[in-house]
Amino acid sequence: DVKVTQSSRYLVKRTGEKVFLECVQDMDHENMFWYRQDPGLGLRLIYFSYDVKMKEKGDIPEGYSVSREKKERFSLILESASTNQTSMYLCASSLLLSTDTQYFGPGTRLTVL
């Protein structure tokens, strides 16, 4: 059974802190994605990676960076967390770029105080 796991379901951080969100997939997928989900705005793509050490900006990359040192792991980094980054963060992976299914993790609800 395919699985995408995220390091925390809930996280509370203070403004200015550096925050790491971790995502691990066990399906040997090349592609991994980070989205954020906010009420009324749906899911928006932050970054995606199509291979180890490769990344591309999504629609809202400002204030975020990513790291992919191993195929199964994709990290989202908030260098200096701000209150407007309070959100639900969802990680996903897929095998191919085209029509292949994206498999999502359960999400991390991040609150920045």
Added chain:
Amino acid sequence: DAKTTQPNSMESNEEEPVHLPCNHSTISGTDYIHWYRQLPSQGPEYVIHGLTSNVNNRMASLAIAEDRKSSTLILHRATLRDAAVYYCILNFPGTYKYIFGTGTRLKVLA
């Protein structure tokens, strides 16, 4: 990027069929139509996808209009576990872009 339009919410009675509409009038000839759903407190999960022909799987059916400007996700017998937000998404093959709209919140009444 092609956009999709869905109703904000719909209701259905348990054990009855549900037809969830999606308009995508700017769809291009090679865009695939995907449907995902998001159950409460979970990440989205794949439901079904298609290009031109109607598609069936164990979860649902996808009916695609002949001009491809709209599609309908059909749940044949809604259960309480089908209460979720359903997203209609267009995807151009060879790109990573999934544009999620705000989806349709389906409420299933017992």
